Amino acid sequence: MAPVADPVAPVTVPALTDWTPGEGYYAYEGGGGVRGDRGTRLVAGGEVERRVADTLADDLRAAGRGTVPVVGGGARTGDIVVDVVPGKAVLGDEGYELRVGKRLSVTAATETGAFYGTRTVLQLLAQGDRLPAGRTVDVPRYEERGVGVCACYVHITTEWLENLVRDMAYHKLNQLLLELKVKSDAHPEANTWGYYTKDEIRRLVALGEKYHVSIVPEINSPGHMDPWIENRPDLQLTDSDGNKQPSRLDITRPEAFAYYTSLMDEYAQVFTADSWHMGADEYMLGSDFAKYPQVLEYARAKYGADATPQDAFIDFVNRVHSYAADKGKELRIWNDGLTGANTVPVTAGTTVEHWLNVATKPSQLRSQGYPLMNAAYALYLVRGGFHSDTKGLYDQSWDPRSFEGEKLASREGITGAKISLWPDNGRGETENEVAEDTDPALRHLAQATWGSPRPDATYAEFTARAEAVGHAPGWRDLTRVPVANGTYTFRSGAESVTAEVERTPDGYVTLRTANGCLEVRGGKLTLNVPLQPGVEVSQQTCDDANTVQRWQLVPVGRGYRLVNAITQMAVHVGDDGRLVQYPPDRRGAAVWQVTAD
Incomplete structure (x- = not known):
């Protein structure tokens, strides 16, 4: 049986599973003013610590907890101390140690770990000014803890996305995949609506960097390309009847590859993540390669008489991988295109996000050495369609080893998991309704990827835990209407x-x-x-x-x-x-x- 949260541990999401109670309590006395002559202070001895403390000070102010000064040393009763000690290898890249006594002390080996320690501090202070004394060492089980959002057809406001980034960080989620269109200077013919300006993305990425959320961009290809090539028939795949396919890029044409990589270059102007997601899903959705004989011809010309049409598809993926690698980016793809009908392997190091049960199983991908992320359909929330059964997943102690079609015995080779939000029926729900639906799934995913998948005996107890913690400081209520009926x-x-x-x-x-x-x-x-x-x-x-x-x-x-x-x-x-x-x-x-x- 998986360990559960210590019943005497303070309430957090993710739950603390390593809590040693102490004697007494900590008392927060915020609002001491910029001079720090009274009340709580944030003590940060170095440049790295000060960045973490400055963010915490911003968040305490946003939460209505007063102006708490950041000072350089000499901790006293009531202070919150941030300390980064690179030698603390046991804490890893994201773990931290929290000590609660006459003062609060957050210690980590990295800036990110210290930041996550301050998220726990914020959650505790959201529930009151007096905290029980004790100690915890809190280290995540999985490296990638994410949310995927398709803002690719139906536009999603930047205010909504900013709320998401803040809440993700508050719950120690660290990766936001965004499939969206950035307004293109190089290809103005692609600027049909649904786009974001470069300045909008720069502001969102800056917020992500402040809150340690890596924002990974995606332009889905070579399928689902209609937002980009609906006005470029020269790049559209043509079937044997002469019909153009606006959603399919013609992978046999060098101009198509050049077009796609030019978009990658433009995205690099605003996205700073070290990953690029190319989608690579559902290329032949509703059709098959037999309708496009030029694809087989291309594959045989490049790989020999035994090549398959699937080899041309994998060839496109691998060329994008090479281009991304030259730019210092790691490639990510969805799994459904890996049907096993190819003779050309996907380039080593490509992260596969597994959402659909196809012929090539997660265990095979892992044995072949591909980093494997669980993006199971069971974790999806579709506007006006399928919604993840969060209670059911919690009750069965779901964790990232449980893929569609297969559960793995260990977490070795699994990078983590994410929930995915899709707009298949654009008018099925408003984004405010999507936000309400997403809250429980987000908190459950945060719990299942950081710690024990079922810290409380019942789902009702877990939701009560989430309610106690609330939303992140700075989260805005987007349901307010400025005039009365x-x-x-x-x-x-x-x-x-x-x-x-x-x-x-x-x-x-x-x-x-x-x-x-x-x-x-x-x-x-x-x-x-x-x-x-x-x-x-x-x-x-x-x-x-x-x-x-x-x-x-x-x-x-x-x-x-x-x-x-x-x-x-x-x-x-x-x-x-x-x-x-x-x-x-x-x-x-x-x-x-x-x-x-």
Whole structure:
């Protein structure tokens, strides 16, 4: 039986499994002011320690615990001491020792370990100012503890992603995979909506670096490339009937490889992680290589008469691996393309994220030496679709050895695990609803990858533990609505709309006019959502279940922007008076003056 948390240990997520109680207690006396002449101080003797202490001071202030000064030495009663001792090898790269007595002391071998020690301090102080004396040595079981987010078609706000980064770090998760589109300078033809500006990504990456969350970018290829090549038919794979495939990159063309690697270079301008994820999943989804004879021809020309079409696919993966390695990046791929039908092996060192049960099993991948991450479908949360059964996983003591189709006897060779958030039905849920669904899965994953998979006897006790800890300092409630329910007139220039404003349960509003509710309607649907800039905002039959009828009121000066909850585009007033949606950097959003009727 796996060890469980010591029943007398303070409450944290992940739970402490090595707690030795002491005599007495620690008393926090925050808010001593910048001079530090009274109350708690943060004692940091060196440059590394000071970075950790500065972040902790920011977080204590964000949590409403006062301004706690950072000082150089001479700890006294009530202080919090941060100490990095590289020789403490037993603590590894991310472990720490916490001593609670007349003062709090966090000791680690690295800056990251010390940072995680301060996350435990924050969780303890979130529950009160008096902490029981004791000691713990807390070291993670798995190196990679992550969350994957596809912001690849339906846009997700940077505020939502910032909340995620903060909560991940608070629970000692360290890797955020982001499949998304960065607005391209090199390929403006690809800048259909769904993109993020480079400055937006730089700010998010900087937050990740501050909170020790590595943000790994993904451009899925050679399948699922339609966000990038829908306007590049010259790069699309053509079937034997002459039909272009907008989602499939033609892996036989050198121009396609050059295009993809140029995007990698552009991403390197804003992402600093030492990994690159190329996806490599579902390339032949709904079809097969027989429809594309040129792929087999390419494989045989390069690898001989016994080559298979799958070899051309693996060849593309390996060329991306080589390109990434030359740039100092390690490659990551999904597992479902590894069907065993290839004669060319995947390059050694490629991390395989296993989500689907296919012919090549996790044990085979591990025996072949590939770093193996558990990204099981059981951990997925799909908008409007499958949701991970977090309670069921907890009750069965799920841990990262349990892959789809196979459970391994040891954790050797397993890098860790992650939950994955997918927008298969873009209007199935709003991002506020996704956040609520994600909370329990995130905390369970944090527990299962850091420590014992089942620290409490029941799932109800574990959820109570999570509630006691709460959200990270600086986490923002994105469900707040700035106006009360009622009837209002919205005016922007010569245009006006009178509507009944009603808050929705997930923290948006509906705008009900005399002719129906405002909705984005028209254009090409992608994942059941009208994602094209310039699509009209019209008045349609009101439907409480229709998420595209939900809006955010974003304060701007003395007015508001109207932003659709699903498309995340703002309402613009055209020269002809029509209301249309546009990305914020494409057309200026209308600012509406709102008066109550």
